[in-house]
Amino acid sequence: MPIRRxxxxxxxxxxxxxxxxxxxxxxxxxxxxxxxxxxxxRDTGVTGVSVRLxxxxxxxxxxxxxxxxxxxxxxPRDEYIRLGSTTKTYxxxxxxxxxxxxxxxxxxxxxxxxxxxxxxxxxxxxxVTVRQLLQHTSGLPDYIADVVPDLSEAGYLQHxxxxxxxxxxxxxxxxxxxxxxxxxxxxxSNTNYxxxxxxIEAVTGRTWDREVRDRILRPLGLTRTFNPGDDPRMPRPHxxxxxxxxxxxxxxxxxxxxxxxxxxxxxxxxxxxxxxGTAAETNRFFSALLSGGLLAPAQLAEMRRTVAVPDSxxxxxxxxxxxxxxxxxxxxxxxxxxxxxxxxxxLAWPATTSGGRVAVTVAxxxxxxxxxxxxxxxxxxxxxxxxxxxxxxxxxxVPHR
Numbered sequence: 001m002p003i004r005r006x007x008x009x010x011x012x013x014x015x016x017x018x019x020x021x022x023x024x025x026x027x028x029x030x031x032x033x034x035x036x037x038x039x040x041x042r043d044t045g046v047t048g049v050s051v052r053l054x055x056x057x058x059x060x061x062x063x064x065x066x067x068x069x070x071x072x073x074x075x076p077r078d079e080y081i082r083l084g085s086t087t088k089t090y091x092x093x094x095x096x097x098x099x100x101x102x103x104x105x106x107x108x109x110x111x112x113x114x115x116x117x118x119x120x121x122x123x124x125x126x127x128v129t130v131r132q133l134l135q136h137t138s139g140l141p142d143y144i145a146d147v148v149p150d151l152s153e154a155g156y157l158q159h160x161x162x163x164x165x166x167x168x169x170x171x172x173x174x175x176x177x178x179x180x181x182x183x184x185x186x187x188x189s190n191t192n193y194x195x196x197x198x199x200i201e202a203v204t205g206r207t208w209d210r211e212v213r214d215r216i217l218r219p220l221g222l223t224r225t226f227n228p229g230d231d232p233r234m235p236r237p238h239x240x241x242x243x244x245x246x247x248x249x250x251x252x253x254x255x256x257x258x259x260x261x262x263x264x265x266x267x268x269x270x271x272x273x274x275x276x277g278t279a280a281e282t283n284r285f286f287s288a289l290l291s292g293g294l295l296a297p298a299q300l301a302e303m304r305r306t307v308a309v310p311d312s313x314x315x316x317x318x319x320x321x322x323x324x325x326x327x328x329x330x331x332x333x334x335x336x337x338x339x340x341x342x343x344x345x346x347l348a349w350p351a352t353t354s355g356g357r358v359a360v361t362v363a364x365x366x367x368x369x370x371x372x373x374x375x376x377x378x379x380x381x382x383x384x385x386x387x388x389x390x391x392x393x394x395x396x397x398v399p400h401r
Contacts, residue, residue: 032060032062033387033388033391034051034053034060034061034062034384034388035062035064037051037062037380037383037384037387037388038050038051038062038063038064038384039064040380040383040384041064041362041364041377041380041381041384042064042065044373044376044377044380045254045366045368045373045377046065046364046365046366046377046380047065047066047069047239047242047257047365047366048063048064048065048066048067048075048239048240048364048365048366049062049063049064049065049075049362049363049364049365050062050063050075050079050081050239050279050362050363051063051279051360051361051362051363051384051388052279052280052283052360052361053358053359053360053388054280054283054287054358054359054360055357055358056357056358061077063075063077065365066239067079067238067239067240067365068239068240069240069242069257070240075239075365076236076237076238076239077237078237078278078279078280079237079238079239079278079279079363080224080234080235080236080237080238080276080277080278081238081276081277081278081279081282081346081348081363082234082241082263082268082275082276082341082343082346082348083225083273083275083276083277083282083341083348084268084273084340084341084342084343084346084347084348085190085193085272085273085339085340085341085342086273086275086282086338086339086340086341086348086350087193087271087272087273087274087275087341088193088196088271088272088273088324088339088341089285089286089289089324089325089338089339090212090216090275090285091193091196091197091200091208091212091271091324092134092196092303092323092324092325093215093216093289093294093295093303093324094200094208094211094212094215094216095130095134095196095199095200095323095324096295096299096300096302096303096323097215097294097295097299098200098203098204099299099302100295100296100298100299103203103204104130104199104203105130106129106130106131106134106302106323107129107130107131108129108130109125109126109127109128109129109130110125110126110128110129110130110133110195110199111124111125111126111128113130113198113199113202113203114195114198114199114202117167117170117195117198118140118170118174118195119174120174120175121174121175121176121177121178122177122178123140123141123173123174123177123178127182128140128182129182129183130196130199131323132182132183132192133192133193133195133196133199134192134196134323134324135186135307135321135322135323136186136187136188136189136192136321137182137183137184137185137186137307138182138183138189138192139178139179139180139181139182139183139184139187140173140178140179140189140191140192140195141173141174141176141177141178141179141189141191142173142188142189142190142191143169143170143172143173143190143191143194144190144267146172146173146175147159147162147164147169147172147266147267148264148266148267151245152245152246153243153245153246153256153258155245156243156245156258156260156264156344159264159266160232160262160263160264160265160266161232161265162265162266163230163265163266163269164266164269164270166194166197166198166270166271167198169191169194169270170191170194170195170198173189173191186307186308186309186310186321190267190272190273191272192272193270193271193272193273193324194270194271194272196208196271197270197271197272198271200271208271209227209271209274212227212275213226213227215294216285216294220281220284220285220288220293222277222281222284222285224277224278224280224281225275225276225277225278225281225282225285226275226276226277227274227275227276228263228274228276229269229274230265230269232262232263232265232268233262233263234261234276235276238261239363239365240259240261240365241259241260241261241344241345241346241365241366242257242258242259242260242345242365242366242367243257243258243260243344243345243366243367244256244257244258244366244367244368244369244370245258245369246369247369247370251370252370253370253373254368254369254370254373255369257366258345259345260343260344260345260346261345263343264343264344267343268343273341273343279361279363282348282350282361283350283352283359283360283361284359286337286338286350286351286352286356286359287352287356287357287359288356289352289356290337290352290353290354290355290356291355291356291357293356302322302323303322303323303324303325304322304325304327304337305322305323306320306321306322306325306327307320307321307322308320309321309326313371313375314371314374314375314378314379315378316328316329316382317329324339325337325338325339326338326339326340328351328382328385330386330389330390331386331390332386332389332390334353334354336351336352336353336385336389337351337352337353337354338350338351338352342367344367345365345366345367346363346364346365346366346367347363347364347367347377347381348361348362348363349361349362349363349364349381349382349385350362351385351389353389358388358389360385360388360389362381362384362385364377364381
């Protein structure tokens, strides 16, 4: 699949012209809050947005922006999206199913299942538990920086097809000392879920993605959610994803957009973030999970037992993290569950209420170089979700602590 390295000025002009031509249609939808918020998110600089909201009263969708800067084509209906770290919730669900079956314990050490894998620079798998992997309280260093040696357009193009095994990814992480003592606090590390995927294989004798397929995707009829492995392409229909790798000369805005629709396999290819799906199927998964359709009550309660997450400029104050499950507070009280996922040029944001009655998934198809712009876009997403959920019944959801 050929890649358009940057969006040319003429292509951007065409896209802007299309956005202008679409304004009357969006104006007609001004009474539709979902469309209004999708348009507001587009106006922060996102190239394309798609939203799907499902409630007991029906389904509403919204699309804004364009799905291809070069042609000006709109964001497709029912498009495939990269789920990124949303994959972690599927992996955590499998681990908790195995706990419910008595095949492992959350208090098992990583060493028990993966002897000798977590060693070096002070890292010690004998002191890290499965629970700590799933909750990001292990203190294990993140491997991601090691597989992004050049954070630039040239680096993306040069390294995007490089593949690593799970053991190689963990080995990268083991060249760094622990970030903190196991259990001392919370910090996100993708290494945790590489190891969780390896634990699933050690327990079952089958790969994590096969277990996800047989335990979650098939029973729920999720035929459009899958692990593409080392295939970097997206199935159709899909929007193109774009990453700004550089700021402008004065640093006030982003530089050119690089087409990053092809996966960056060094970190798009494992249990920490490789799944592709759709908004409809992502909503169905989280609704089934939160309504008790995938886990026994004891295991779902463990998944929802949260720890505090440090506040950040691009987060919602008071957010918490369970076992592969994020909890975000709502302005109307309570909160919602989900797990965001992102990579070069894309971001997925699923959100579901406690009983699974209301579910919404937002997908955006570009990521900026300027941190302030990125934070503003995240706020646009969280505002959209907050408005959508607070306007619907069944909004309350309180984490276990």
